[in-house]
Amino acid sequence: MMLTRRGLGLAAGSSVVAAALAATTGCSPVLSRRSMKQVSSGPAGSEGTVIGAVNADTLIADVVGNPLLEDYGRFLFPITFNTPGPNDTLADTADLLTWYSYINTDTTVDVVRDLLERRETDQVVFHSIYTGAEKVSDPTLKDTGLFVFPAQGHAAGKRPRVAVCSAGGGFAYVASIYDSMPHALWLSRHSYTAFTLQYRPDVRTGCEDLARAISFIHTHADELGVDPECYSLWGGSAGARLAAYLGSYGPARSGGDDVPGPGTVVMQYTGHSDLSGAEPPTFACAGSADGIASWRTMQARTDAIAAAGTPSEFHVYEGLPHGFGLGIGTAAEGWIEDAAAFWQAQIDTSAAGQG
Numbered sequence: 578m579m580l581t582r583r584g585l586g587l588a589a590g591s592s593v594v595a596a597a598l599a600a601t602t603g604c605s606p607v608l609s610r611r612s613m614k615q616v617s618s619g620p621a622g623s624e625g626t627v628i629g630a631v632n633a634d635t636l637i638a639d640v641v642g643n644p645l646l647e648d649y650g651r652f653l654f655p656i657t658f659n660t661p662g663p664n665d666t667l668a669d670t671a672d673l674l675t676w677y678s679y680i681n682t683d684t685t686v687d688v689v690r691d692l693l694e695r696r697e698t699d700q701v702v703f704h705s706i707y708t709g710a711e712k713v714s715d716p717t718l719k720d721t722g723l724f725v726f727p728a729q730g731h732a733a734g735k736r737p738r739v740a741v742c743s744a745g746g747g748f749a750y751v752a753s754i755y756d757s758m759p760h761a762l763w764l765s766r767h768s769y770t771a772f773t774l775q776y777r778p779d780v781r782t783g784c785e786d787l788a789r790a791i792s793f794i795h796t797h798a799d800e801l802g803v804d805p806e807c808y809s810l811w812g813g814s815a816g817a818r819l820a821a822y823l824g825s826y827g828p829a830r831s832g833g834d835d836v837p838g839p840g841t842v843v844m845q846y847t848g849h850s851d852l853s854g855a856e857p858p859t860f861a862c863a864g865s866a867d868g869i870a871s872w873r874t875m876q877a878r879t880d881a882i883a884a885a886g887t888p889s890e891f892h893v894y895e896g897l898p899h900g901f902g903l904g905i906g907t908a909a910e911g912w913i914e915d916a917a918a919f920w921q922a923q924i925d926t927s928a929a930g931q932g
Contacts, residue, residue, distance in 0.1 A: 634666050635686070641654065655674065659672075679907055726765035729768065738770070740772070745847075747814070748780060774790050788828040807927045813900070821849045822851070840924065841859070845901075860889070864893070866896050868899065
């Protein structure tokens with residue numbers, strides 16, 4: 578178990594009608610500030626694309642209502658918790674994400690641009706994890722699913738390993754745009770296939786949705802082109818609780834298939850203290866100024882996992898509050914590299930044991 582402290586860093590500084598936003602929140606449909614042709618990323622006078630030049634000034638309503646994102650664009654923002662205003666842009670995302678800090682607009686833009694660019698080339702970016710019949714039987718299931726961020730630059734002949742990232746939001750909403758999608762995009766750019774879970778914001782149903790997602794990935798591994806062996810579960814805040822529960826008790830306990838538990842759990846800023854005695858290798862981190870989830874609780878849990886003989890690693894970052902995400906421009910910047918290295922070490926150990 579490792580405890581590190583670092584000095585505190587300060588944060589660095591389309592005519593699409595958003596029908597989905599209007600239908601979900603009751604907001605009046607709005608037009609974008611410019612037509613899609615005018616915001617084209619192509620040369621002046623070109624016909625342009627449906628993506629446009631996504632930037633900090635892009636309207637959230639235009640992202641939610643973009644036809645490329647079909648009916649799942651609404652999952653990118655907390656539109657049923659903190660409803661975006663008709664003129665809110667991607668630069669205003671920070672105002673919507675209660676309990677989060679150091680929200681980086683460039684990261685938000687990067688995620689949205691990545692999703693839209695992949696959709697423009699007809700790539701699948703979202704998977705339903707429940708059947709149509711199940712959604713009819715239980716309408717709450719319509720608010721679930723998996724966004725996928727495929728591995729980039731992965732070595733030919735080998736399938737990439739899998740991470741499933743679950744955002745927090747106090748079980749009031751799911752803050753994917755900041756607390757899971759940037760993590761997944763980073764992992765995809767480092768040769769892992771990462772998924773982000775849109776779950777029903779409740780501990781029990783959230784665990785059920787995560788268990789179903791894990792089962793889905795195992796069942797469709799060939800179609801997805803992934804290797805789920807020694808998969809990892811990542812989570813921040815409420816999402817970390819889901820990852821920890823499934824790590825401790827396995828997917829089957831929450832209604833999933835009889836598939837293995839994760840090879841690694843990566844947890845950020847959570848007060849989760851439950852232990853089953855069968856925890857997987859665990860990486861945990863938090864800020865010393867977190868007024869929501871004490872870093873001491875996380876350290877105590879990680880110490881207990883280490884005492885049981887299971888690899889664990891804990892980091893606390895001096896002066897940071899709750900919900901620092903990737904921690905860009907802060908004392909935590911680079912933590913995701915440490916977490917990925919920890920997970921890769923478990924993959925290597927598992928592969929050596931099977932050799």
